[in-house]
């Protein structure tokens with residue numbers, strides 16, 4: 461089965477073209493001021509309108525309030541919302557109900573207990589994104605290039621689709637897929653030449669290696 465790839469933190473129309481050429485299934489647009497991949501609503505709208513049909517457009521937000529989500533969803537044609545903060549299951553349910561879009565909840569994994577906590581969201585989120593936990597004092601809750609022990613996912617079954625994320629690169633994604641059994645993977649910093657600077661060559665290599 462083909463591994464579906466989400467390329468996250470794109471910031472230009474050129475990045476969208478490169479993601480489509482590479483064979484990505486999803487692209488991620490980051491709405492978080494502190495991220496080097498943050499995009500304005502205007503930029504995100506022009507990128508989303510530029511994306512070919514079939515390339516799913518995901519808006520990534522961190523503990524966003526309704527006013528922020530209202531602005532994003534009113535302006536940008538989207539296929540999914542990614543909640544990458546400390547949103548509770550009730551908040552996930554409220555976002556789903558208010559916007560009528562599929563919601564992917566990101567969860568930090570560092571132990572078996574975290575895997576069990578992530579399972580609590582499988583009844584409410586449409587997808588889960590299993591990421592590394594940020595280091596203490598880290599500014600960003602994701603996009604830090606940190607991996608977790610993929611063996612923590614061994615033998616786990618999920619009732620909703622999930623993506624593996626955290627520190628994935630063209631060099632380790634094949635092993636990560638083998639080890640975790642992931643059918644979907646997500647990457648941000650591992651396809652960059654500098655924070656926020658995506659590389660078309662690394663995008664293509666990542667998608668190829670994810671399926672190798």
Ligand SMILES: O=C(O)c1ccccc1N[C@@H]1O[C@H](COP(=O)(O)O)[C@@H](O)[C@H]1O
Nearest residue numbers: 495602603604605626627646647648649
């Ligand atoms: O990419 C970001 O800047 C970002 C900011 C805030 C929250 C999440 C963010 N990225 C997400 O984190 C995962 C893992 O990133 P990385 O591959 O380890 O750099 C990424 O796939 C995004 O979904």
